Amino acid sequence: MRYLISSIILLTVGYACQKSTEKASRELPANRYNVAFLVMNGTYNTELTAPYDIFQHTIFRQGIKAMNVFTVAATREPIHTFEGLQITPDYGYLTDSLPPIDILVVPSAEHHLDTDLEDSAMLAFVRRAAGQATYVTSHCDGAFVLAQAGLLDDHASTTFPGDLALYKERFPHLQVIDSVYFVHDGKFITSAGGARSFEAALYLTQVLYGEQIARDLAGGLVIDWQLAKVPHLIVP
Amino acid sequence: MRYLISSIILLTVGYACQKSTEKASRELPANRYNVAFLVMNGTYNTELTAPYDIFQHTIFRQGIKAMNVFTVAATREPIHTFEGLQITPDYGYLTDSLPPIDILVVPSAEHHLDTDLEDSAMLAFVRRAAGQATYVTSHCDGAFVLAQAGLLDDHASTTFPGDLALYKERFPHLQVIDSVYFVHDGKFITSAGGARSFEAALYLTQVLYGEQIARDLAGGLVIDWQLAKVPHLIVP
Numbered sequence: 001m002r003y004l005i006s007s008i009i010l011l012t013v014g015y016a017c018q019k020s021t022e023k024a025s026r027e028l029p030a031n032r033y034n035v036a037f038l039v040m041n042g043t044y045n046t047e048l049t050a051p052y053d054i055f056q057h058t059i060f061r062q063g064i065k066a067m068n069v070f071t072v073a074a075t076r077e078p079i080h081t082f083e084g085l086q087i088t089p090d091y092g093y094l095t096d097s098l099p100p101i102d103i104l105v106v107p108s109a110e111h112h113l114d115t116d117l118e119d120s121a122m123l124a125f126v127r128r129a130a131g132q133a134t135y136v137t138s139h140c141d142g143a144f145v146l147a148q149a150g151l152l153d154d155h156a157s158t159t160f161p162g163d164l165a166l167y168k169e170r171f172p173h174l175q176v177i178d179s180v181y182f183v184h185d186g187k188f189i190t191s192a193g194g195a196r197s198f199e200a201a202l203y204l205t206q207v208l209y210g211e212q213i214a215r216d217l218a219g220g221l222v223i224d225w226q227l228a229k230v231p232h233l234i235v236p
Numbered sequence: 237m238r239y240l241i242s243s244i245i246l247l248t249v250g251y252a253c254q255k256s257t258e259k260a261s262r263e264l265p266a267n268r269y270n271v272a273f274l275v276m277n278g279t280y281n282t283e284l285t286a287p288y289d290i291f292q293h294t295i296f297r298q299g300i301k302a303m304n305v306f307t308v309a310a311t312r313e314p315i316h317t318f319e320g321l322q323i324t325p326d327y328g329y330l331t332d333s334l335p336p337i338d339i340l341v342v343p344s345a346e347h348h349l350d351t352d353l354e355d356s357a358m359l360a361f362v363r364r365a366a367g368q369a370t371y372v373t374s375h376c377d378g379a380f381v382l383a384q385a386g387l388l389d390d391h392a393s394t395t396f397p398g399d400l401a402l403y404k405e406r407f408p409h410l411q412v413i414d415s416v417y418f419v420h421d422g423k424f425i426t427s428a429g430g431a432r433s434f435e436a437a438l439y440l441t442q443v444l445y446g447e448q449i450a451r452d453l454a455g456g457l458v459i460d461w462q463l464a465k466v467p468h469l470i471v472p
Contacts, residue, residue, distance in 0.1 A: 001425055002322065009376050011342060023250060039295055043386075044289070045288060045289050046283035046285055046289050046457060047288065047319075048285075049282055049285045049319075050282065052281060052319055052321070053280070053281050053282050053319050056320060057319075062276035069320065070320075071321070083292040083305065084305065084306075085285075085288070085290050085307070085323055086324040086326075087322065087323055087324075088322040088324070089325075098375055144315070161458065162455075169417040181458075192458050193458060194456065194457035195286075195434055195457045195459045196458040198431055220430065221282060221430035221431045222396070222397065222417075222430035222432040223431045232269075233354065
């Protein structure tokens, strides 16, 4: 969403130009959080774009350590999302040297309940990135990937409401939370996904930047953000 | 969002395979609404993906005339969204023969308040497509494009809350509605944009398919859809 008055648009344009050079050279601005979004064929659009947008818009807020957002797939070959968008990833975890990842985001993808859970290279990347990251978030069935990677054994989590039964069946040792938009336990924030991915992302911005910045970011996407109004669980 | 039990996943996979062939041959399944999403450099992710997802998911509902969704830009060269995703459009309105467009969706883009409004080829495409379409929807500043194309002269409309003043100033002859998620007047549905783009899209599915289908589509994205709870204006 545009949320800048005309005079600031020039600044935005300046950023866009700078950004294309960054992409080419793969140099990301320093003093920011690096946020990697794991994408693959079958990734669900909304669970990619909802947190991507909330996090990317941090660069327009003054006085905070903003976020570099980028996509990571197995390779940089274009992927097709579940809904059919063709997106070219910024990095390939099999082919490129990746920047340090501060926050790993795992949107759901079409095969997160079956074949993706047998993708040992993808699971190894997730384990490696999660080990290094300060926060790891999943949306919808992205929790199946984190669970399969063994990352949620000691953490409460949630997933897409329609897949909770399957989640509990497949991972009977996990502590699974129903009827919430998201669960935060340690470095892991797992969300119900879909359009509720906005709230999980806004919550993380509130943790990092405080309530006012989170509300401003929400306003840019025409969301009235109030954590108290959102069903969630934060494990102390 | 995944909202199908395992046995139906096979059907989904089947569709995905069929779809890639369709893209190559540019043949869209018949007996569906063709829904074109106008994209360009600077398009805002959420306003593209929110209606894209709601509409694309219609293909998983039985007994309705579902939707073919596709992106249209000036050419098929990759575009970079405002937030930095690189998307390859399905069609170029300057370069390709386009399928008939039943529904035209205009998400906002970074320069919809300035240089895009001077893009006469884009405006000509919008006029042409809107003339042919049964419905035309805009999200956020997409309304500026429709207004600049002269399409909203006789129709009430709305835009991004933060740009309403500028909208009224630039188009003083228009009937502009404040404080609503969307306005429906004739073939035009204009929305506040951002995350509220979901509600405008769900409303159109309710018009076309009825309330239950709209609620089912919403549920797939973890949205509790009830038109009565959404501030809106429908011009009789």
